[in-house]
Amino acid sequence: MRVNDEDVRLDDSYVMHTYARLPVEFVEGHGAVLVDACGNEYLDFLAGIGSVSLGHAHPALVSALQEQASKVWQVGNYYYEQHRGELARRISELLSATTDETGAATGSTGTVWKTFFANTGAEANEGAFKLARRWGERNLGGASGIVTARMSFHGRTLATLSATGQEVFHKSFGPLPSGFCSVPLNDYDALVATLDNPPEEMGAACAVLLECIQGEGGVWPADLEYLRKVRELCDERGLMLMVDEVQTGFFRTGAPFSYMRAGIEPDIVAMAKGIAGGFPTGAVAAREEVADLMVPGDHGSTFGGNPLAAAVGCACVKTMVDEDLGAHVREVGEHLAKRLAALPHVVEVRGAGLMRGAQLDAPIATPLVDEGIALAAEGERGLVLNHIGDSILRFLPPLVVTNEQVDQMADTLERLIIGLA
């Protein structure tokens, strides 16, 4: 047994069924290890869908949250607040870093970034859309279209669904906001053609929005050269280049943000997940010149940047930088990629750092995830894995995961694959 039966009954009876739950209930965790309701342990290779960046119950985050929780939780954005500005400064410093293609630091652009705090990744993208449209209104004769990529994922609000280049998420929920269209990722000519002849439902474009590695779509990287060419194209046409770093940001790929691996600087960056180690926080940042197009009354959020989120976010980003987490992610990420590539039925490993997708040559991804959980019932350490469709396994462990934990996971996964195939 890995669940408390009464908790399951209540959840099944009263919680909307928007997720198919696996039969396990986690009650605590430390680092990359989760513990279920019966005390069984699991190696966590999903990390709260990529958000528990510093691992479960990191002491610096626990103490920042506890300290702030005993002072003040929420006052609203009408007032100054102790940690909000410091978190924004830290984010600005991270966004202006430069790296090589592996994500290792090389310097800084010196750009000043200003941040708006939200609560989720979808909200971060919504803020990005408003910034881009304000830019179009002021500089491009009212152009408001946003071109995205096929197989992208930008969130579940209506506008972020419109931006998401996967029809499967659109059905039943129309009419969706207009002003978006998607083109195949890494197809530069298709992007140029769409900008030259925008479809009627989008109209003239003010921005391009990309994930540098598509996460929910199946871990599909944008070519670094493609990203460079898109940057140039946006410069030539005065368009905003927006990157959705909700999943790839905060050292997930080994760089502070994944766009840096292409040596480019975007205009607008959406982020969430890893900022505050799993405490719900989202943010959108823009170069100062773009950010300053927003004035009081243009955008807002009751909870965005609240004292709890800001305190935990500060502690999280400070810890990542002080401990040079990027170097650890690059090293363990390479090890993870090698171990995955050597597994039976794995035909390709995609991604960077600790964001990896293993393409399987058989439709066994779903049963592998189930079996990873079931191991715990047999008295073994379980595995928390994730699948995208039938034949892709996605790995987003806490960024503090060790080479030894990667080995343990890969050894167990190998056994599961052989047992299933």
Ligand SMILES: Cc1ncc(COP(=O)(O)O)c(C=O)c1O
């Ligand atoms: C790239 C990307 N953008 C946006 C989102 C939406 O974030 P949220 O679920 O916090 O709204 C996600 C979520 O997985 C994501 O991966």
